[in-house]
Amino acid sequence: MNCRTNQSLIETFVDGELPPAQVLEVESHLKGCETCAEYLRFAAAFKISTQDAVRAETVVSDSFRQRLGAATRAEELRENAMFDSSFSARRAVPALATAAAILLLYGSQNLGWLHSTQSLAPGAATAAAVFSPDLNVEAALDSLIDYHSSPPEPQVTQQDLLPGFEQNVGVRVRLPADMARFGAQWEGANLIPMRNSQAASLRYRMPGHRVTLYVYDPRKVPVQDSLQQRLVLDQPIYLGEWRGYSIAAKQHRGVGYALATDLDDARITELITAIH
Numbered sequence: 001m002n003c004r005t006n007q008s009l010i011e012t013f014v015d016g017e018l019p020p021a022q023v024l025e026v027e028s029h030l031k032g033c034e035t036c037a038e039y040l041r042f043a044a045a046f047k048i049s050t051q052d053a054v055r056a057e058t059v060v061s062d063s064f065r066q067r068l069g070a071a072t073r074a075e076e077l078r079e080n081a082m083f084d085s086s087f088s089a090r091r092a093v094p095a096l097a098t099a100a101a102i103l104l105l106y107g108s109q110n111l112g113w114l115h116s117t118q119s120l121a122p123g124a125a126t127a128a129a130v131f132s133p134d135l136n137v138e139a140a141l142d143s144l145i146d147y148h149s150s151p152p153e154p155q156v157t158q159q160d161l162l163p164g165f166e167q168n169v170g171v172r173v174r175l176p177a178d179m180a181r182f183g184a185q186w187e188g189a190n191l192i193p194m195r196n197s198q199a200a201s202l203r204y205r206m207p208g209h210r211v212t213l214y215v216y217d218p219r220k221v222p223v224q225d226s227l228q229q230r231l232v233l234d235q236p237i238y239l240g241e242w243r244g245y246s247i248a249a250k251q252h253r254g255v256g257y258a259l260a261t262d263l264d265d266a267r268i269t270e271l272i273t274a275i276h
Contacts, residue, residue, distance in 0.1 A: 001029045006036050010043045016155040027158045044164060137226045140194050141242045144223070147192050147201050148212040148245065148260035154188020154203065165191050165200045170217040171255045173200045178274040184211055194221050211261040211271070218256030224249045232273050239265060248272035 006029045012018050013026050030037050156162060165173045168191055175186055184204040192201045192214075199216035218224075227238035227249055238249040242260075248268045249258040257275050259268055 001025050003029075003033060003036055006030075006033070007039050010036070010040055014040070014043050014047055016153075020153060023154075023157065027161075030158065041164075048167070137222060140221055140223055141226060141247065143192070143194050144212070144214055144247065144258060144260050145243050145245055147190070148210070151201070151203055151212070152190055155190045157188040159186075162189060162200070165189070168198045169200050169215060170197070170220070171215065173215050175202065176213070176257075176275045178276070179204060179213070179271070182271060182274070183207060184271075197221050206263075209261060209263055211259060211263070213275070214256075214258040214260070216256045216258070218251045218254075221256060223247075223256065223258050224251075230269075232269060235273060237269065237272050239269065250275065252276050 006026055009018060009022060009026055013023065018026065030040060156164075159175055162173050162175065179186070184206050187203045187205055189203065190201045192199055194214075194216060197217055197220035199214045199221065202213040202215065204211040204213065214223075216223075224238035226242075227240035227247060229236055229238055231237075236250070240247050244262075245260050246263055246265065246268045247258065247260055248271070249256065250272050251257070252275070257272065259272050259275075261268055261271075263271070
């Protein structure tokens with residue numbers, strides 16, 4: 001792929017809308033071309049600046065906020081009644097909430113709800129959710145499990161692009177070095193909504209298992225509040241089970257980490273303890 005072809009795809013690449021095969025081609029070119037890498041950084045920054053400018057100029061009325069909130073809650077109640085009791089009440093995001101997410105993305109920052117600055121790839125199994133700040137921690141755990149059980153196509157598969165997530169997540173985003181020694185192979189990453197914040201979702205494959213590591217700001221997403229604390233080597237970690245999956249969480253130097261997997265407690269404890 002030459003620079004001209006690559007740069008014509010950059011905008012679609014930033015939006016997460018390229019087919020997987022083209023994503024690999026673009027990333028391969030970016031590894032060896034600083035000119036196109038700089039073009040990518042500019043395109044990503046320009047997109048965020050444009051969204052911020054649109055939001056700053058948009059005035060959302062209180063009546064619109066109330067109508068949208070009421071409609072979303074009503075649709076959630078309708079969805080709850082449709083699902084079997086074995087499923088979480090918030091497992092699926094209704095079409096109305098997805099439409100609301102689009103409206104919020106382009107101008108309703110004053111609502112105090114989530115605004116995703118990156119779209120999910122086409123065909124993603126889970127749509128971006130709109131979470132009100134007053135939803136409890138269980139809603140955040142539901143979101144973790146949704147993205148673990150039905151992961152979208154990765155937005156990023158190149159490790160050196162992960163720091164680009166930091167302006168959205170609010171904390172440092174890197175691949176933990178110690179995951180590899182457990183036989184975990186990184187497959188890609190996504191920026192996902194969690195309550196009134198965003199998190200980086202890092203997907204791993206282990207022999208016979210899938211592991212998702214979430215990196216987030218623990219001040220905004222207190223996942224550990226619904227888990228049981230345990231001390232391991234004088235390090236507090238938090239363990240629990242949610243919808244049949246194991247969850248482990250911890251904080252390290254102001255960064256929140258949470259694992260979702262089907263591994264047993266002993267194994268997930270080893271993984272979460274090693275992350276730093």
